[in-house]
Amino acid sequence: MSLPRNPAEASRNFFEEVHEVVRLIPPGRVSTYGAIAHYLGAKHGARMVGYALIAAVPARGLDAVPAQRVVNRNGLLTGRHHFATPTAMQEALEAEGVRVVDDEVQDFKRLFWDPSTELE
DNA sequence: TCTCTGACTGCGT
DNA sequence: AACGCAGCCAGAG
Numbered sequence: 422m423s424l425p426r427n428p429a430e431a432s433r434n435f436f437e438e439v440h441e442v443v444r445l446i447p448p449g450r451v452s453t454y455g456a457i458a459h460y461l462g463a464k465h466g467a468r469m470v471g472y473a474l475i476a477a478v479p480a481r482g483l484d485a486v487p488a489q490r491v492v493n494r495n496g497l498l499t500g501r502h503h504f505a506t507p508t509a510m511q512e513a514l515e516a517e518g519v520r521v522v523d524d525e526v527q528d529f530k531r532l533f534w535d536p537s538t539e540l541e
Numbered sequence: 542t543c544t545c546t547g548a549c550t551g552c553g554t
Numbered sequence: 555a556a557c558g559c560a561g562c563c564a565g566a567g
Contacts, residue, residue, distance in 0.1 A: 435563095454549055458562090466562025471548030493549065500548030 435465060439473040440481060442536050446490045449517045450534040451526055453494050460536040475503060489513040496529030 438461055446452050454467040461470075470491070477486040489510045493499045501510040501524065511521045520527035 455551090458549085464562090465564095467549040468547065468561095469549090469563055472564065474548060488548080491548075494551095498548090503548060 435461075435469065436473045436476055439470055440477050440486050442540075443474070443477070443486050443488065443491055445536065445540060446487060446534050448487075448490075449519060449532070451490045451492055451496070451514070451519065451529065451532050452534045452536065453492060455494055456533075456535045456537065457491065460540070471500060474500065478503070483513065487513075490517075490534075492526055492529075496526040496533075498524045498526070 439457060442457050442460060443452075454470040457470045458465055458467040474486070474488045474491060478488050483489065488500065489498075489504075491500070498510050498514075498521065501507055504510045504513075511524070514521050514526070519532060526532065
């Protein structure tokens, strides 16, 4: 599309894309900021994906945007501090059957869900 | 308008 | 293998 867009609208659109991808992550599976950024064309840094989630949860809610399923490339729950409580992210994951020990997703390599591969 | 910081990642030393 | 640096873009002071 060649419609002129304001910067504010462009970033809002990016947020929407992130929300949609995160929503596609199956329960009990996890993905990473970098994988999502790569799937969206890697135009935006992986940081922007995380930044989008900060706005995503308060706006759409954890039910609409399961942000707990997005961790960093090491499988660490780096964003737990942004949840209601420090343990909310871990509890949400464990409720789906994902084992979390010391802020680290167990069996991360097996549970990893890459949108570029799984979603085609 | 400039500067700093941040739910990150990959590459070079 | 470990550490440091730069790139990514947006929002706050």
